[in-house]
Amino acid sequence: MxxxxxxxxxxxxxxxxxxxxxxxxxxxxxxxxxxxxxxxxxxxxxxxxxxxxxxxxxxxxxxxxxxxxxxxxxxxxxxxxxxxxxxxxxxxxxxxxxxxxxxxxxxxxxxxxxAVRPTFHGILHSLRRDREAVRYHYDTGNDFFATFLGETMVYSCAYFLDPAEPLDVAQRRKLDVICRKLELRPGERFLDVGCGWGSLVLHAASRYGVEATGVTLSSEQAEYARLAAKRAGVDDRVTILERDYRELDGTFDAIASVGMVEHVGARQLPRYFRRLRSMLEPGGRLLNHGIVTRERGRRLRRRPTFISTYVFPDGELEPIEEVVDAAMGAGFELRDAESLRTSYALTLRRWVANLETNHDAAVAATDETTYRIWRAYMAASAILFEHAGISVFQLLLTDPARRWTFGRRWMLADDDT
The missing domain is CATH 3.30.1050 (Nonspecific Lipid-transfer Protein; Chain A)
Structure with a gap:
């Protein structure tokens, strides 16, 4: 033949x-x-x-x-x-x-x-190598991310109550749910670890009156977030630092880590949670929002994948029980856990649709290869979420001595009836 x-x-x-x-x-x-x-x-x-x-x-x-x-x-x-x-x-x-x-x-x-596959230097999850890996992913360009993220510029799972509702509505709800779960109050010091383009710190400062600090390793994100804070009129209450969370000083009343724990690495999880615990005031609370896997025993058969090679170099997904165990070992009490698996599948489908609609702008901001990498990665991730190969959890972790708030209505969105 x-x-x-x-x-x-x-x-x-x-x-x-x-x-x-x-x-x-x-x-x-x-x-x-x-x-x-x-x-x-x-x-x-x-x-x-x-x-x-x-x-x-x-x-x-x-x-x-x-x-x-x-x-x-x-x-x-x-x-x-x-x-x-x-x-x-x-x-x-x-x-x-x-x-x-x-x-x-x-x-x-x-x-x-x-093809030249991306390579990174230094000890795995060292400060230097993490900077290199994170910047590879997030410094793709603000113009590129704007082609699919929508008005909110939020690059994490939205919070859908209706599969048909607009992405921006679901993203703004997610920002507010995080603030509600953390019970933010005016004047409190709030830290967003891995703040991206600043959407959460801006929301927390403008709606809840906190003194917000956001940290990111991406220079493009940091510049964008500072300008966004100024345009929103909250630059006097928002500080954006281009820094690794391990290099931070000071203490905070509440901390959010959204989509950052995936970059930490399995062996570094205990250190990660201990570091965040050390930065909390007595009675403080942490909202950890991160992707987890249902696979077990992966360290015995880890191999390069498309996503680990071209999208999230050095990224590691762990089972939810290992994440919770590391947090508890650092002295946190788990007060609430919520899976947003189906919401992430919907989010990814919206991002892919936006990217495809804006193909020419995305290619102009980067190139055809980058466009295809992101189209394939986001579509494949949506399939994984839909079939429960991976999930995403919001964990509300607190100082065990913190007063108890009964019920769950206080942490739900206003329109979640």
Whole structure:
């Protein structure tokens, strides 16, 4: 068989094994598969399918997409859902070996051969290396992030009460829920660890009258947050520091850490919580909002993935019980835990839709490869949240001596009836 016939045979076998396959278009323009499919996978050259599937891993597939061996037209979520439906296929099964032999008959051509994977230097989770890794991710450019985050410029899970409501409504609710859970009061000192573009410190200062400090390792975020505070008229109550949380001095009445714990690392979790505990006044409280995994025993088989290579270098997700255990070991009491897993899936779907709508602006702010990295990463993450492979929790942690507030109504959003 020639390359076109081999590629079609591989596609048809995979389509029969999975659920709701996408349509496929070969480099010749010939198309196969359901005419009403939600998406079309485009093979850009005769070796494209081999480049996508060998060696089998999410890193291989991701690189084939971002470097242009293949393209995805239409609903990228449906393509990823189809890929997930194939995970029942065991690599050592006769079916898998038969597919492998077919794929090896395709040209060993790959546009990712010239790719340079990001590399970082120094001891894992040292101050220097963490700065390098975090800036790689967050200094992609404010203009780029603005193409998909929306008006609030919040890069973390929103708080949806209705799947159909606007993203900005759900994001503003999330900011307010954090402030309510922390029971912020006028004049209190509030710290946001990993403050991003400053949305939470601005909300806390303007709505709750606190003296807010935000810290970030991203110079672009810090500059944006300072300007936003000035425009909002709260720059006298908002301080933005370009600093690692381990370098901070002073104490605070309340601390929020939103989307930061994922960068800490498993071995550093106890130190992370001890450091935050040491910065709290007696009776203080911490809201830790972070992604967790349902996987167990990963340290025995850790390997590079698409996201760990191109999106979150050195990032680590831990099971929720390990996060809670580290917090309790640092002297905190867990007062409340809330999962926002489905809200994060919705958030990611909105971000992908915004990014796709603003494709030209996103590429102008960065390049096509960066656009594809973020489109693939956010869509794949949405699928993981939807199928409970990962989750996200808000943990309200306090000094055990803090007075008890009965019920939960006080921490709910005003419109959460």
């Amino acid at each position: 020639d390359a076109l016939a081999v590629a079609r045979e591989v596609y048809e076998r995979l389509a029969a094994l999975g659920t709701d396959p996408p349509r496929m278009r070969a480099w010749t323009g010939e198309e196969w598969g359901p005419a009403d499919a939600a998406a079309t996978v485009v093979l850009e050259h005769p070796g494209a399918l081999r480049a996508l599937l060998l060696p089998p891993s999410d890193l291989t597939a991701g690189e084939a997409y971002i470097y242009g061996d293949v393209d995805v037209e239409g609903d990228i979520f449906s393509v990823l859902a189809f890929a997930r439906s194939l995970t029942h296929l065991k690599p050592t099964s006769p079916t898998a070996w038969s597919l492998l032999r077919l794929l090896r008959r395709l040209p060993a051509e790959s546009r990712r051969r010239d």
